[in-house]
Amino acid sequence: MNDDTLTIFERSREGRRAFTPPADDVPQVPIEELLPAGARRERPAELPEVSEPELVRHYTTLSSKNFHLDEGFYPLGSCTMKHNPKLHERVAALPGHARLHPLQDPEYAQGALELMFRLQGALSEVAGLPHVSLQPSAGSHGELAGLLLTRAYHEDAGEKRTRVLTPDTAHGTNPATVTMAGYEVVKVGTNDEGGVDLDDLREKAREDVACLMLTNPNTLGLFDRKIEEIAEIVHDVGATLYYDGANLNAVMGLARPGDMGFDIVHFNLHKTFTQPHGGGGPGAGPIACSDRIEPFLPVPQVVERRGDNGSEPLFDLDVDRPKSIGKLRGFQGNFGVFVRTYAYIRSLGGDGLKDVSQTAVLNANYLKALLAEDGIGEYLPIAFDRTCMHEFVVSGRGAKEQLGVKTLDIAKRLLDHRVHPPTVYFPLLVDEALMVEPTETETKERLDGFARVIREILEEAAEDPEVARTAPHTTPVRRLDEAGAAKRPVVRWRPEAENGEAAD
Amino acid sequence: MLAAIGAGSLDQLFTDIPESVRLGRGIDLPDGLSEQEVHEELSALAGRNRHADEEVTFLGAGMYDHYVPALIDTLLSRSEFLTPYTPYQPEVSQGGLQVMFEFQTAISELTGLPVSNASVYEGPSAVAAAGYLAKLETRRTRLVASRGLHPHSRAALATHAAGYGMEVVEVPLTAEGATDRDALAAAVDDDTAAVFVQQPNFLGTVEELGELAEVGKSTGALIVCAADPLPLGILKPPGELGADLCVGEGQTLGNRLDFGGPSFGFFAASERFLRRMPGRIAGETRDLDGRRGFVLTLQTREQHIRREKATHNICTAQALNALAGVVYLSWLGKRGLVELAELMLRRTHYARESLGFDPINPGPVVREFAVRVPDLDGFVEKARAEGINPGYRLRRDYPEYEDGLLVAITERRTKEQIDALAALAAGAREEVPA
Numbered sequence: 001m002n003d004d005t006l007t008i009f010e011r012s013r014e015g016r017r018a019f020t021p022p023a024d025d026v027p028q029v030p031i032e033e034l035l036p037a038g039a040r041r042e043r044p045a046e047l048p049e050v051s052e053p054e055l056v057r058h059y060t061t062l063s064s065k066n067f068h069l070d071e072g073f074y075p076l077g078s079c080t081m082k083h084n085p086k087l088h089e090r091v092a093a094l095p096g097h098a099r100l101h102p103l104q105d106p107e108y109a110q111g112a113l114e115l116m117f118r119l120q121g122a123l124s125e126v127a128g129l130p131h132v133s134l135q136p137s138a139g140s141h142g143e144l145a146g147l148l149l150t151r152a153y154h155e156d157a158g159e160k161r162t163r164v165l166t167p168d169t170a171h172g173t174n175p176a177t178v179t180m181a182g183y184e185v186v187k188v189g190t191n192d193e194g195g196v197d198l199d200d201l202r203e204k205a206r207e208d209v210a211c212l213m214l215t216n217p218n219t220l221g222l223f224d225r226k227i228e229e230i231a232e233i234v235h236d237v238g239a240t241l242y243y244d245g246a247n248l249n250a251v252m253g254l255a256r257p258g259d260m261g262f263d264i265v266h267f268n269l270h271k272t273f274t275q276p277h278g279g280g281g282p283g284a285g286p287i288a289c290s291d292r293i294e295p296f297l298p299v300p301q302v303v304e305r306r307g308d309n310g311s312e313p314l315f316d317l318d319v320d321r322p323k324s325i326g327k328l329r330g331f332q333g334n335f336g337v338f339v340r341t342y343a344y345i346r347s348l349g350g351d352g353l354k355d356v357s358q359t360a361v362l363n364a365n366y367l368k369a370l371l372a373e374d375g376i377g378e379y380l381p382i383a384f385d386r387t388c389m390h391e392f393v394v395s396g397r398g399a400k401e402q403l404g405v406k407t408l409d410i411a412k413r414l415l416d417h418r419v420h421p422p423t424v425y426f427p428l429l430v431d432e433a434l435m436v437e438p439t440e441t442e443t444k445e446r447l448d449g450f451a452r453v454i455r456e457i458l459e460e461a462a463e464d465p466e467v468a469r470t471a472p473h474t475t476p477v478r479r480l481d482e483a484g485a486a487k488r489p490v491v492r493w494r495p496e497a498e499n500g501e502a503a504d
Numbered sequence: 505m506l507a508a509i510g511a512g513s514l515d516q517l518f519t520d521i522p523e524s525v526r527l528g529r530g531i532d533l534p535d536g537l538s539e540q541e542v543h544e545e546l547s548a549l550a551g552r553n554r555h556a557d558e559e560v561t562f563l564g565a566g567m568y569d570h571y572v573p574a575l576i577d578t579l580l581s582r583s584e585f586l587t588p589y590t591p592y593q594p595e596v597s598q599g600g601l602q603v604m605f606e607f608q609t610a611i612s613e614l615t616g617l618p619v620s621n622a623s624v625y626e627g628p629s630a631v632a633a634a635g636y637l638a639k640l641e642t643r644r645t646r647l648v649a650s651r652g653l654h655p656h657s658r659a660a661l662a663t664h665a666a667g668y669g670m671e672v673v674e675v676p677l678t679a680e681g682a683t684d685r686d687a688l689a690a691a692v693d694d695d696t697a698a699v700f701v702q703q704p705n706f707l708g709t710v711e712e713l714g715e716l717a718e719v720g721k722s723t724g725a726l727i728v729c730a731a732d733p734l735p736l737g738i739l740k741p742p743g744e745l746g747a748d749l750c751v752g753e754g755q756t757l758g759n760r761l762d763f764g765g766p767s768f769g770f771f772a773a774s775e776r777f778l779r780r781m782p783g784r785i786a787g788e789t790r791d792l793d794g795r796r797g798f799v800l801t802l803q804t805r806e807q808h809i810r811r812e813k814a815t816h817n818i819c820t821a822q823a824l825n826a827l828a829g830v831v832y833l834s835w836l837g838k839r840g841l842v843e844l845a846e847l848m849l850r851r852t853h854y855a856r857e858s859l860g861f862d863p864i865n866p867g868p869v870v871r872e873f874a875v876r877v878p879d880l881d882g883f884v885e886k887a888r889a890e891g892i893n894p895g896y897r898l899r900r901d902y903p904e905y906e907d908g909l910l911v912a913i914t915e916r917r918t919k920e921q922i923d924a925l926a927a928l929a930a931g932a933r934e935e936v937p938a
Contacts (some may be wrong), residue, residue: 005598005796008834009605019573019840024847025919026854031846032737035868039710041740045613047838055834056575059827064601067596070583079589087539089581092762096550101563102764103896104554111552112763125532136783137625137765140807146665149873154657176817180636181667184927185812195668223520252529254518260525267523270820278824279600280590280784281623282766298663326663330566330628330753331764343546349536357593361517366505387517415596425593426808446506475595477797485789485801489778491619492609493788 004476008048008058037245046495065476066279067420073446077391077423077435078171078219085347086205088274088340097339102331103252112335113315116302119342120286127265127288127354128246128256133297134286135333139246140173142266142273142285143213145298149264149289150211150240150323152296159238160209169219169427171246183210185247190429194384195224198233205237213250215244216260217251217389219427219435221364231261240264240293249439250361250389253354259268264289269334273341295323300332328445330500357419359440360390360486364446364469367438370451379458383430390429390439396432403461405468407432410457412479413471417453491496521907556761559888560921564872564912565706565896566627567755567764570734571916572730573835574712576758576828585827590784590820594793594799600823600872601798607830614733614833615750615885616741617772621783621824624789624818625754627730630769631657631700632664633782633816634728634749636771639668640780640815641726646696648725649671650716652685652705654753657730657767657899681707681865682872690882696725698749703742706901707910708852708872709865710739717746733757733770733829735835735870737845749773758832759825768822768829780804843871852913852920858926860933864890864898864908872912874898880907883932890926 017322031040050058067074092098100112120132136142147164154161164183166174168190175185186204189197196214201306205212212234217223234241243262255263269275270283289297299315307314312417317332348356368388371380379399382392385425397405405413411421411434422433438447461468472478507789518526539544556569563569577583584599589622591604604622611620611855613804624630631654649658657660662672664781692699694720704710717727728749729742734756736742742750755767774780779802787801807814836844848871856863863874877883880897887894898908913922 005602007602007609009609009831012838017837017840018575018655018835019837019844021708021840021843021847022915026848026850026922030848031849033869034849035738038712039868041736041738044608044838044842045737045741047610047613047836047841048834049837049839050834052575052835053603055831056578059579059603059831060582060835062599063582065596065598066584066588066591066600068584069587074589076592081589084587087543089586091543091546091550093577094547094550095555095557096547096553097555098760098762099555099557100553100763101556101569101761101893102567103563103565103857104893105761108554109763111549114544114552115549122533128527137629138818138820139581140819141625142659143628144664144667144817148663151667152549171813172806172808172811173817174809175812176814177811179814180817182669193720224520225520227525228522232718251521252762254527255521255525256527256660259527266544274929276824277589278585279585279588279597279603279764280823281625281828282822283820284766284826286854291873297623325666327656327659328629328663329626329660329765330654336760336766339546343542345533346537346542346545350531350533352529352536354535358514358517360529362505362514363562365509365511369508369510373590386750387520388509390522402917411593412595415593420596421593452714470703472595474599477595477791478793480797480799481789482799482801485511485787485799486785486804489785489799491605491778491785491802492612493605 004061007493008050010056012048012052016049016051018050018055072418073442073450074420074423075436075438076420077437078246079309080437080439082274083438083441084271084276088343091343092336092339095215108266109317113302115342116305116338117315118336120302123267123286124288126252128258129288131287131288131294131297132286133301134338135298135328136285136287137334138283139266139268139285139330140177142287143173143177143244144181144289145328146242146264146266147177147211149293149296151181152325153293154210163209164189165204165209165212168429170213171219171244172245174213194220194222195226196230198226198229201230201233203231207237209237209478211240211242213244215247217247220310220384220393221388221391222384222386223389227260246271247390250357252357254357257406263293263342267342269337275337275340276346281333282337284334296325298326298328299324302444341372356440363438363440363442364388364390364392367447370447371454375455376458391435391437392425393430393433393435395430396434399458400432401456404465405461407434409468409471413457413468415472416474419453420452559891559893561893562895562911562925563893566656566753567761568912568914570756570914572758572760576831576897578830580828581823583888585824586902591800594797598797600653601786601828603830605788605798607826608786610830610833611770611772614736615772616743617750618775619778619781620772621768621781621785623821624769624771624783625767626765626767628654628657628660629731630751630771633672633771634695634751635661635665635698635817636668637777637780638726639670642697644697645697647698648675648691648696649700650702651677651728652683652704652707652709653702656858678866681709682867683711685715688716692720692723692725694723696723698728698938700730702726703729703739704735704870707865707874708869708910710868710870712743713742721746735845737841738849754829759828766822766825768825780815781934783818784821811842825880846914847915849893851917855911855913856921858922859929861929864905872910874908874910876907877909880909887928890928894925
């Protein structure tokens with residue numbers, strides 16, 4: 001019997017192997033002469049010993065236990081699970097991209113640098129801000145870059161500021177980033193319309209505030225109509241306004257963060273620009289900024305150097321930036337992600353990007369309308385009943401009170417229908433929240449199908465809530481003991497004998 | 505669809521956006537292209553890069569030209585691995601979660617430390633994350649870093665430390681290109697949160713990690729070792745030599761060069777830091793029927809629960825790249841990793857001897873070494889004309905090694921290729937009168 005939960009380590013049998021080393025063609029000097037005993041490993045690392053067929057089968061079998069975007073609907077709010085065009089993998093794998101060393105001299109990497117330069121220009125146009133750094137590795141890294149830039153900007157002006165404002169609807173990364181950047185978090189409340197509470201903002205926007213971090217549309221999927229007033233309040237006290245680009249998919253070609261008054265923006269290339277999510281990375285989180293922030297951007301910057309009349313432009317890496325915050329990571333950033341993003345932008349063009357946002361908003365509002373119909377709406381009321389942008393939030397309060405099934409139960413039952421659940425229990429200010437983001441790449445039929453499944457789950461719960469409460473029933477495993485996992489963490493495999501010794 | 509929404513037009517869905525901030529024109533970018541045209545344009549751009557199959561490259565300095573086995577391409581291109589997100593729903597994510605668990609096990613084995621997370625962005629920012637852990641753990645304000653730490657790691661550490669409010673102090677290298685132990689002893693004090701050493705260091709020197717760790721520990725500082733995971737196949741694991749944390753760049757484990765990313769960073773630690781670690785961690789558990797399963801665990805460390813009190817802000821890790829890492833290590837296997845590392849070790853020493861240049865670090869080196877080259881730029885130019893990229897010019901990061909060249913060796917660099925570089929070196933040595 002082949003237990004499909006065995007780890008690759010448990011499949012190991014002494015002497016098996018997949019790898020054959022290339023011929024060792026240099027003089028066979030004993031290792032002891034090259035490496036002193038004190039530096040040498042005494043026993044080999046206990047890596048698995050497996051054949052290539054078994055290795056391939058192991059990971060293929062594991063892969064079959066994952067639900068994935070190419071299989072079905074994945075309306076995970078705030079994550080923008082749109083289709084990943086297959087062309088992107090092919091162009092990213094071209095040897096000129098995939099096999100290019102990051103320290104190759106710029107004169108031998110002109111294609112890569114020009115691609116980055118053009119991408120900087122495209123992102124700048126989408127953001128409505130003149131300067132771009134591609135370097136940050138992810139959205140959270142972009143946020144940190146934004147606050148480090150803010151700090152450098154204020155310090156350059158001789159100012160010491162200590163606090164950063166974040167709305168109570170903010171992604172958890174915002175407050176975590178604030179602390180890492182050495183600031184204190186101050187929460188700003190939400191008004192009845194789901195926007196920033198302006199009175200609360202006015203009271204908290206004092207001279208010691210460095211920045212307001214904002215998502216617009218926000219995590220409720222709502223566009224803050226008062227964005228210009230917000231920007232004015234923030235700028236009046238000399239603070240910067242930071243745009244968390246997690247929700248940029250709603251507004252491309254319709255409104256630009258720079259035109260709304262934002263000073264710094266990050267892009268999630270794995271959301272808006274369709275870098276495949278990879279099971280949790282890689283991503284990339286480039287930033288765009290205004291002129292006053294530009295001197296502090298990280299190094300290196302990709303620049304175009306114009307030669308004498310008629311000569312070809314030369315793309316280069318500029319490290320001579322005396323006010324720069326320095327480096328956020330190694331080399332130039334996640335170039336492979338830039339290739340995919342650039343391919344995406346070239347495929348769609350300016351009009352195509354606008355079409356993306358319009359369709360994303362259309363799909364979200366259509367799905368919102370379907371979920372407001374009788375038989376669903378009374379159990380899953382919309383949290384803020386307004387026209388939404390690319391996503392919306394419903395509350396599972398009705399289902400919990402009237403049917404005895406919680407948001408978690410509905411989510412788990414969706415798994416039996418081969419649909420990925422929406423983001424659950426976020427944002428925190430909505431009771432039993434379900435945050436739904438369909439994206440523009442879903443058809444009307446997929447959206448209708450999702451509403452139908454939700455209706456079926458609710459009808460089933462009215463008959464017998466136990467089915468949802470004990471769901472899922474058809475997945476490789478049933479609900480897992482997460483509390484137990486956290487209480488007695490087992491975070492690596494050990495041979496049985498060692499586990500026995502370790503047990504308390 | 506508009507009828508179902510109750511809207512008369514698409515524009516009606518956007519009335520929340522004030523007129524004054526609307527773009528009111530199209531996005532000023534070229535029109536979209538067909539798939540074929542995009543492929544052609546991207547191919548043309550790619551064609552203007554000289555990649556590692558078009559020259560014999562001795563370039564390393566943090567990323568290396570290793571062979572990536574075909575099965576990695578096969579497995580990583582599976583939609584089941586490529587297109588899901590973070591495993592928030594463990595019942596339909598057992599594949600990804602088990603991969604993380606296996607990855608953590610492999611990293612723990614390599615580093616000699618009991619716990620590892622499921623990966624972070626990449627190497628230098630992993631070093632910076634270790635600095636943040638040291639701050640949370642010790643509440644001290646100084647970070648002491650060897651000049652043998654990768655220049656990008658030192659830079660990233662300084663950039664991030666400016667945020668979390670710590671000072672970074674540098675310890676010089678000796679005349680043999682190793683971390684100066686006496687200078688380290690002088691640099692650490694009661695306010696030092698962590699000491700950072702790289703193994704092998706940026707010049708390729710095998711550091712006397714145990715001794716350096718001892719010096720650092722004398723004042724209660726945490727010992728952070730940045731390591732290249734491949735040489736750890738034959739080097740004593742940092743965890744056995746006193747490192748509290750071992751972090752690093754994972755590109756060498758089955759990842760492409762990709763002009764610098766994406767790759768992955770790893771982050772391993774002593775047991776006592778488990779609840780202070782950044783990033784995702786997979787743990788083993790049971791389901792309702794008692795079946796073995798895996799979940800993301802210890803999430804109360806993480807930003808989506810702990811918010812401003814989180815141990816780090818990272819949420820997206822590098823799951824796909826870490827998958828390549830654990831598949832690569834399983835492909836090499838227990839014995840293959842040793843064989844590969846020994847091959848690199850022998851070829852590295854062979855290359856250093858064959859080149860005959862004055863070594864900057866004459867002691868033990870495992871995959872890279874630095875030499876002084878008379879008329880360095882002329883030598884590089886000549887080699888490039890022969891289709892050889894001879895390595896990395898150190899002066900960009902180390903003005904003290906004005907004529908220094910850093911030469912990297914992998915299993916792809918054959919004796920024949922090394923001999924070709926050595927022949928050019930012989931010519932260069934002869935041209936310069938002694």
